[in-house]
Amino acid sequence: MSTTSRRSVKSTLTHFAALATATAFVAVFTLPGTSLEPAANAEGSANAEALAELQATQSQTIAFTAEAEVAQDLSRDEFGATSVAEIRRAQLAAAAAAAPRWSGPGVSDFLANPAYPDFSLDQVVQVALQYQGVPYRYGGSTPAGFDCSGFVQYVYAQFGVALPRTVSQQDAAGTRISRADARPGDLVIMNGHNGIYMGNGTFIDSPRAGGVVSVRPIWTDNYWIVRIGI
Secondary structure, three states, rough: OOHHHHHHHHHHHHHHHHHHHHHHHHHHHOOOHHOOOOOOOOOHHHHHHHHHHHHHHHHHHHHHHHHHHHHHHHHHHHOOOOHHHHHHHHHHHHHHHHOOOOOOOHHHHHHHOOOOOOOOOOHHHHHHHHOOOOEEEOOOOOOEEHHHHHHHHHHOOOOOOOOOOOOOHHHHHEEEEOOOOOOOOOEEEEEEEEEEEEOOOOOOOOOOOEOOOOOHHHHHHHEEEEEOOO
């Protein structure tokens, strides 16, 4: 073959090789990342796989970011920033509106005109037992519903004894005595809770939301006895 013929053949082969390479290059960048075919040689295969991984990673990152932004938008648009305190106030307001009304005498009525002018611890026990089954009500101090200190205050008011409203205040209003000297009718005081001592390790109290006034064992050793009027 002549030199001129060899140059012509070489030029033609070079042209076809360049055309094939360009076609493959265009194909790689036009196909989606998930449909890339591996190259025939090891280096080409590694490059194709790396490119596919990069495209897939970028696609997932964009999708994840978009989902996060949508979720964030939903959380801003569809949900208000209501505080726990606001929710609690709404719950208490709803409970107060639904609670039964008490038309009988209240604490102030008994203090002005005691049902039992002569104070007696034994009589305190009998009066307290009359309210078994009254439901717990936060802030309640009538037979429509009692909380713990509201119950104690209401019972003692019937003897003309003006106890303050909270557990800590009722604790301070009396005198702490030893458990050995405790008598039924004394106050059982705990951290944040109280009731009226019934003897034999029991007391009567208004326990918690969903509960009722009842006699039950004193469940903790972290309590003390307070006597009113001494």
